[in-house]
Amino acid sequence: MKINAPYVGILKKIMPRTLFGRSLLIVVLPTILLQVLATYIFYERHWNNVARRLAQGVSGEIASVISLTDRFPGVEARESILSIARDQMRLTVSFEEGTEVRIPEDHSDDFGFLEKHMARELQNSLPGRAFTIKTNDRLETVNIRVQLPDHVLSVVVRDKRLFSSTTYIFVMWMVGISITLLAIAVIFLRNQMRPIRQLAEAAEKFGKGQEVEDFKPSGAQEIRLASIAFHEMKNRIHRQITQRTEMLAGVSHDLRTPLTRMKLQLEMLDDKEARDNLLGDVQDMSNMVEGYLAFAKGQEAESERPVNLAELVGEVCENARRQGALISLEGPRSISKKLRPNSIKRCLMNLIENARRYAGEIQVTLSAKEEYILITIDDNGPGIPEEKRQDVFKPFFRMDTSRNSETGGSGLGMTIARDIIHSHGGQIALGESPLGGLRIQLILPW
CATH class of the missing domain: 1.10.287.130 (Signal transduction histidine kinase, dimerisation/phosphotransfer (DHp) domain)
Structure with missing residues (x-):
C-alpha cells in the first residue's frame, strides 16, 4: 500500500527526532491504544449493562409503588406505601396534588447517559404515562415525576442506585497502571540511551x-x-x-x-x-x-586548552606585519576557545605566509557565530583557479604559473593547514576574494 507524499511529510514533522522520543512512542502508543480499546469494551459490555440493569430495578420499584397506590387507595394505605418505599426500596416518594407533568419539547435532548437508560426503562415499565427526569447540578440525586390520574408521583433516587462506583475504580486503575508503565519505560529507556549518548559524544x-x-x-x-x-x-x-x-x-x-x-x-x-x-x-x-x-x-x-583566539590571530598578523606584509585585522578582541594553540598558530602562519608571498594586501576577519567561529583571509594576489582549489591541498602540489620552487616552499603548507583544521573538527574552504585574489575561510566549531 502506497502512502501519499503529503501524509509522509506530515508524519515526519510530528515524529520525534531523537531515538529516546521514538522509542518512548513505540512503548506509549500501543499502551494508549490498548487502554482505549479496553475502555470501549468496558463501556459497551460492562458499564452499559450494569447501568441498564440498575435502571430496570429502579423503574420496576416505581412501577410497584404506582401499582400499590392504584390497588390500595386511601390516606392510610398511601402512608404505608410511602413507608415501604422509603425503608425497603430506599426511594423518597411523595404525592403532589393538583399538579401535572409538563414535558418540554427538548426534554429528551438534554438526557445524559443515566437519564437515557432510565427513560427507556420507564417507558417499558410505565407504558402510556407521562414522566420527566431531572438531575441536580451536583449529580447526587435524580428526580422522577410520573403523571397519575389525579396527582403526580415524585420520586427522588440517589445516584448510587443508578450508577456503579466501580467505573471510577476501573478508570483510575487503568490510568494508574498506564502512568506506572510509562514511568518504568522512561527510566529504562534513559538508561539505554545513556551509553548511546556517551558513544556519540566520544x-x-x-x-x-x-x-x-x-x-x-x-x-x-x-x-x-x-x-x-x-x-x-x-x-x-x-x-x-x-x-x-x-x-x-x-x-x-x-x-x-x-x-x-x-x-x-x-x-x-x-x-x-x-x-x-x-x-x-x-x-x-x-x-x-x-x-x-x-x-x-x-x-x-598537543593537549587542548582554553585560548583567547583573537589574541592568537593578532600575534600571527603582527609577526607578518614585521616581515613586511600589509595586513589588517578585524574582529572582537576576545574569543575564548578550547584548542591546540601551537597547531592553530602554525596553520595561520602557513596561510598568511602564502598570501604575503603572492599578494600586496591581506585582510583577516575574525567573527564568532552562534554555532562556529569563522576566520576569513582575503588577499589581492593572483588567486587560484576554481578547478585547482582542491589540488592545492594535496601534499607537495605547487602551481607552476604563480607558485613555483623559486618562490620557496615545498607544497605542504596548505596540506598542514587543512590537517590542523580537520583535527579540530573544522573545515577549510577556498573562494574568490572581494579584493580580487584568494579567499580562505576557516570554520571552527565551538
Whole structure:
C-alpha cells in the first residue's frame, strides 16, 4: 500500500527526532491504544449493562409503588406505601396534588447517559404515562415525576442506585497502571540511551581531534559491541598516525646529514655554473626535508586548552606585519576557545605566509557565530583557479604559473593547514576574494 507524499511529510514533522522520543512512542502508543480499546469494551459490555440493569430495578420499584397506590387507595394505605418505599426500596416518594407533568419539547435532548437508560426503562415499565427526569447540578440525586390520574408521583433516587462506583475504580486503575508503565519505560529507556549518548559524544570529540578517554562499554549487547569497535578503531588510528609521523620525522632527519655533506662538497667545485645548478637542486631537496619535518611536527600530539583566539590571530598578523606584509585585522578582541594553540598558530602562519608571498594586501576577519567561529583571509594576489582549489591541498602540489620552487616552499603548507583544521573538527574552504585574489575561510566549531 502506497502512502501519499503529503501524509509522509506530515508524519515526519510530528515524529520525534531523537531515538529516546521514538522509542518512548513505540512503548506509549500501543499502551494508549490498548487502554482505549479496553475502555470501549468496558463501556459497551460492562458499564452499559450494569447501568441498564440498575435502571430496570429502579423503574420496576416505581412501577410497584404506582401499582400499590392504584390497588390500595386511601390516606392510610398511601402512608404505608410511602413507608415501604422509603425503608425497603430506599426511594423518597411523595404525592403532589393538583399538579401535572409538563414535558418540554427538548426534554429528551438534554438526557445524559443515566437519564437515557432510565427513560427507556420507564417507558417499558410505565407504558402510556407521562414522566420527566431531572438531575441536580451536583449529580447526587435524580428526580422522577410520573403523571397519575389525579396527582403526580415524585420520586427522588440517589445516584448510587443508578450508577456503579466501580467505573471510577476501573478508570483510575487503568490510568494508574498506564502512568506506572510509562514511568518504568522512561527510566529504562534513559538508561539505554545513556551509553548511546556517551558513544556519540566520544565519536564527536575524536572527530574534532580532542583527547578521548577510554570508557567502559555498557548498555545493550549491540551498544557494547559498537563501543568496543569504536575503541579499537581509535587505537588503530592513533597507531597509524604515530607510526607515520615517526617514520616521516626519522627519514627527514636522516636526510639532513647527507644534504649538509653535499653542500660542503659542492662549495669546493671549481666550475661555478655546475656548482650553482647542483646547489639549487640540493636547496630544493633541503626545502622538501624541512617540509617533511614541518608536516610531521604538525601531527605531534598537543593537549587542548582554553585560548583567547583573537589574541592568537593578532600575534600571527603582527609577526607578518614585521616581515613586511600589509595586513589588517578585524574582529572582537576576545574569543575564548578550547584548542591546540601551537597547531592553530602554525596553520595561520602557513596561510598568511602564502598570501604575503603572492599578494600586496591581506585582510583577516575574525567573527564568532552562534554555532562556529569563522576566520576569513582575503588577499589581492593572483588567486587560484576554481578547478585547482582542491589540488592545492594535496601534499607537495605547487602551481607552476604563480607558485613555483623559486618562490620557496615545498607544497605542504596548505596540506598542514587543512590537517590542523580537520583535527579540530573544522573545515577549510577556498573562494574568490572581494579584493580580487584568494579567499580562505576557516570554520571552527565551538
